[in-house]
Amino acid sequence: MQDATAQMALLQFMSAGVPQTAVPSSVHCDHLLLGRFGSDKDLPIALEANHEVFEFLGSVSNKYGVGFWKPGSGIIHQVVLENYAFPGGMMIGTDSHTPNAGGLGMVAVGVGGSDAVDVMAGFPWEVKYPKLVGVKLTGKLNGWTSPKDVILKLLGIMTVKGGTNKIVEYFGEGVASLSCTGKGTITNMGAELGATTSVFPFDESMARYLSATNRAALADLARKYKHLVTADAEVEKDPAKYYDEVIEIDLSTLEPHIVGPHTPDLARPISALKAEVKAKGYSNNLTSALIGSCTNSSYEDISRAADVANQALSHGVKTKSNLFISPGSEQVFETVKRDGFLATLEEAGGVVLTNSCGPCIGQWKRDDIKDGTKNSIVTSFNRNFRGRNDSNAETESFITSPELTVAMGLAGRLDFDPLHDELTGADG
Structure with a gap:
């Protein structure tokens, strides 16, 4: 369970009158952390703003034998992949992206809090036969x-x-x-x-x-x-x-893709976006590039993004768009820091946010764009519905891979195609 949905679920479970959960359960504090200045400043602010919620979740978890992952420890699905998921298992989670564990051969389904309460109390879980x-x-x-x-x-x-x-x-x-x-x-x-x-x-x-x-x-x-x-x-x-x-x-002929704006199924190869930007009047001003979310915040994801940034830095190129990075877990953070990937992304102009969902779920305070200003952003997230990331309905949000996100952020343009276009470096 994540910290937003776990509150009501645990309140309901407490009324069941059982001493502990019937199945292994855990709570992950990843939703209630706002991204703005960077991890060092954002985490203490979140801890103060949501102190009562975190204290409640921690104390109830401790009482009923529920694993508790404190704020900053990581995004629920990355933490689950690193610690709990295993081939052949079955799991439910109070978040729609629970199927992330399917990457480790697990049948993992996102459910509502009441379903989770039933299972924790020992009742069977039911779903329409798919x-x-x-x-x-x-x-x-x-x-x-x-x-x-x-x-x-x-x-x-x-x-x-x-x-x-x-x-x-x-x-x-x-x-x-x-x-x-x-x-x-x-x-x-x-x-x-x-x-x-x-x-x-x-x-x-x-x-x-x-x-x-x-x-x-x-x-x-x-x-x-x-x-x-x-x-x-x-x-x-x-x-x-x-x-x-x-x-x-x-896979051999599959081209890099980008989807959006406003829906994740408006898909096309990156090579087709340039013409579409002009034809449909999308904002070519790419104001921010964001790496992270439960979809793309692993060690592999950040290493690939850092590789692109490193190649640009070798020619004196830094990002023209704002660049934000949200590591998926404390383990990811420590390993990408150890191997120099975070330093590379920061040198390129990046800001490292907390190990949490952050801007992907709208936990993002923007200081660069006023509400109502048309602009575009590119992310490695999973959803891009109107106003989702920054509450600005005029932000056109596009989703792609972490490496394309960095490449487009380096150019500062939505119509940049790294497969065919070039950037001019300080070395010419």
């Missing part, structure tokens, strides 16, 4: 293309309503080429399809991630029962027989 969508991935990603582009492409195909009452299951030879956190990015944004959940089969990328996060025993267990956490041979051979719908995406 249809199955099989997404076959072939080939291998290359160049600027990232895991984010898989789900953005799929959103363009299925739309924000196409996944309703469906589970999206990924399979095919291309699956093994994706990292575990990359898979998490894809299943995370299954929420934007309206899907019940999304899931990948167990493979060695998941095993490597489990080992890297001190859970090698779970990797060994998944290997032992691999037949239970991977697709049956007959399913891969004849998917149309087992799925209600089959969609195929060739």
